[in-house]
Amino acid sequence: MPRTFQHAHNPRASESALQISSRAVEDQLKICGHKRDADVFELFLSQKELTEVIDLSRFKRLKYLWLHHNKLHGIAFLTRNYCLTELYLNNNAIFEIEGLHYLPSLHILLLHHNELTSIDATVKELKGLLNLKTLSLYQNPLCQYKLYRLYIIYHLPGVELLDRNQVTEKERRSMITIFNHKKAHTIQSIAFGGKVDASWNPKLPLKQKPVQRLPSDFAFADNVDKTVFDDPEDAVFVRSMKRSVMTITSMNWDTVPTREEKYMEEKGTESTQMLTVMLR
Structure with missing residues (x-):
């Protein structure tokens, strides 16, 4: 009204x-x-x-x-x-x-x-x-x-x-990631070659420098998930950028008895152990 x-x-x-x-x-x-x-x-x-x-x-x-x-x-x-x-x-x-x-x-x-x-x-x-x-x-x-x-x-x-x-420069990088995902994709695609995005306007306060990856200090808050986007692709992009936990499990071979130990049936042999590594 x-x-x-x-x-x-x-x-x-x-x-x-x-x-x-x-x-x-x-x-x-x-x-x-x-x-x-x-x-x-x-x-x-x-x-x-x-x-x-x-x-x-x-x-x-x-x-x-x-x-x-x-x-x-x-x-x-x-x-x-x-x-x-x-x-x-x-x-x-x-x-x-x-x-x-x-x-x-x-x-x-x-x-x-x-x-x-x-x-x-x-x-x-x-x-x-x-x-x-x-x-x-x-x-x-x-x-x-x-x-x-x-x-x-x-x-x-x-x-x-x-x-x-x-x-801050951190805020300028963050707003590109959220509001201009096309430029963020460009940054990611050229990061491995260590190139500079020459299409950027030098008059803008953003510095033209090689970007290796998305900034590690950028934290996606819970409010991003609750934001209503006009374009569904924007929502998919922001949510896909959230880091998930990866778990890798492997056997600790130091605890596996050798052939000789099996034949000798040593009582002191420890049971086999598994190693679990979590990466973000």
């Missing part, structure tokens, strides 16, 4: 919210001593109880915008601020981020403690932000997705710091 908000149907309430926003912006301009919109590089509008924000497109050179700890539901007011590099939207009530793809210069984006529910819609909106390096999404409903972190890393390879934690 789509979310609705009472103030959206009340013109007076909406107008009042915009007036509060306009007043907050003007107060900040006075505090900073700005007389021209072209001189505004940053706006600090946090903790203003804002539910809406006026159009900020007049600030063509705006680079830093603080809007955290408010009551915002969306970001439709950000469509022409092409120079914006840092955007702080954490601790709001945002349930959609449509319009972020209009901010190509965005380098830091904080969205934690909001109401984002669709991981696909969120990733779709962020894919075009090629300069995005720092991203926070924790404490959103979409984080309940069991492979949430690897999913974000896979679709946003340029992000280096996710939810206050550095993206």
